Amino acid sequence: MTGTNDAPRVRDTAAGAAVESPAVIPAKRWVYVIPVAAIMYxxxxxxxxxxxxxxxxxxxxxxxxNADKGLAGGIFFLGYVFLQIPAAVLAQRWSARKTVLILMVAWGLSAVLSGLVQSRTQFYAARFVLGFFEGGVWPAVLILLASWFPLRERARANALWMACLPLSSVLMAPLSGWMLDHAGWRWVLVLQGLPPLVWAVVWWFxxxxxxxxxxxxxxxxxxxLARTIAADEATKPAAGGGSYLGAVRQPSVLVLIGVYFFWITGFYGFSLWLPAVIKELTHNGSATEVGLLTAVPFTVALVAMIANAAWSDRTGRRWQAVALPLVVGVVALLLGQAVHGALPRMLLLCVTAAAVYAPYGPFWAIPGQLLRFEVVAVAMGLINALGNLGGFAGPYLVGWLTDATGTSLTGFAVLAGFLAVAVILVTLGLRPVPAPPRDRSGDAPARPANSAAKTES
Known part of the structure; x- marks a missing residue:
């Protein structure tokens, strides 16, 4: 799927020389760019x-x-807002590579300091600062990927990079659980803050x-790549006259912000409380046991995420690739409140994890299809900044409702409502998003540069 480029052989008649077929050019970017960025994130x-x-x-x-724990999990996202747009602009106008390097060192040091706090207030502050420095990384890497992967490959590139999200939980939840059984929580936070400082060297080179x-x-x-990406840009209309303000005022961008907020509220409300729910299912099992079981839903999510992105690139059906998994998530969260027994609830947790992770690749391919490169950075920064406020709302809401009702079931039912709103916004607001489908040979269909984008079927 990702081993070679896709365009057919062409001949440069003006230069009088044959251009090597991209079909036989090794696509090294899949091996160099994606893995290094994925491990970093x-x-x-x-x-x-x-x-x-x-x-x-x-x-x-x-x-x-429980409300304090929800606040500790969610306050990260208040800090996460501030560097979204500045980092996106720096990545576009200066250097994504250098922007991410600086942020990587800063967040690694902040993560280490999180394990040294002595009070609840200091813990909140450390989480806020960690979110502040991590906030600029996401849009900066999206800008980097847009310089390396044409639109017809964008959802797969995004998903393979973003596969680091469930993969991190698959690998690190058991490790964190094992570390908790053999050391204190402070050592877990300190030791896990050191690897970014090492990986910064790899990133630079x-x-x-x-x-x-x-x-x-x-x-x-x-x-x-230069020719293909330039051709992609030529098919896009000038958004708002090419200005940042005009771009972010587009109705489609505003809808994306709303979709992302309601989706991420459900996403992080589920993800950050998942270990606590599994601990309850195991009747207060050991940290190692809970960590291993927590990895299972994220493994399912990893497979669903990559498969959904591949389907999105193959068919061009971006909005369906976002909406359908979220519908499944709503149903799974609601069923989880009705069923009893550890095994059925664990199965529904797996389905929910797959559903909330699957839209990532297709969703983040949409802004690049709507907006030209010179304005998409600010739009993606704004979408991520405002949308990730849901990362504060979701964990805190579940924690507060758990304290108020004595069970996490109420909070998870409310999260299903947030996902349902996201589905409504996707269905009503994102249907006209263009995405060039791939034919059987893997090529994107040719479209005149001045042709209007057609609505997806």
Whole structure:
């Protein structure tokens, strides 16, 4: 699927020389760019989400109620807002590689400090600062990927990179549980904050901002990518006259913000409380047992995420690839409140995890189809900044409702309502998103540069 480029052989008649067929050009970007970026963000996601494994085992060290734990999980996202747009603009106008490097070092140090706090207020502050520095990484990497992968490959590239989200939980939840059984929660946070400082060195030497700057890519592949991405840009209408403000005022961008907020509220409300629910299902099992079982839903999510992105790229059906999994998530969350027994509830947790992770690749392919490169950075930063406020609302809401009702079931039922709103917004607001489907040979169908984008079927 990702081993070679897709365009047919062409001949440069003006130069009088044959251009090597991209079909036989090794697509090294899939091997160099995606894995390095995925490991980098897997470490970021670990430092963000390890608190979900740690909180049930803090045993009153900081005297946290369930609402306080929800606040500790969610306050990260208040800090997450601030650098979204500045980092996106820096990545576009200066360097995505350098922007991510600086943020990687800063968040690694912040993660280490999270394990050294002595009070509840300090813990909140440390989580806020961690979110502040991690906030700019997501849009900066999306800008980087847009310089390396044409539109017809974008959902798969996004999903393979974003596969680090469930993969981080698959690998690190058991590790965090094992570490908790053999050391205190402080050591877990400190030791897991160190790897980003090491990986920053790998990032600096392995990643380039664009193909023309990479030492490991062939000139044929670099030229092909430059031509293909330029052709993609030529098919897009000038959004709002090409201004940042005009771009973010587009109705489709506003809908994307709403979709992302309601989806992410359900997403993080589920993800950050999942270990606590599994601990309850195991009747307060050991941290290692809970960590291993927590990895199971995320393994299912990883498979669903990649499969859904491949289907989206193959068919061009972006909005369906976002909406249908969320519908499944709504049903699974509601059924989870009605069924009893550890095994049925565990199966529904797996289905829910797959449903809330699956839309990632197709969703983040949509802004690049709507907007030109010169304005998409700000739009993606704004979508991620405002949408991720749901990452504060979801965990805190579940924690508060758990304290108020004595069970997490109520909170999860409310999260289903948030996902349902996201489905409504996707269905009513995103249907006209264009996405060039691939034919059987893997090529994107040719479209005149001045042709209007057609509504998806």
């Amino acid at each position: 897997m470490l970021a996601y670990l430092d963000r989400n390890n608190v979900s494994v740690v909180l049930p085992y803090m045993h009153g060290d900081l005297d946290l109620s 392995a990643v380039a901002d664009r193909p023309a700057q990479a030492r490991w890519i062939s000139s044929a592949e670099a030229d092909h």
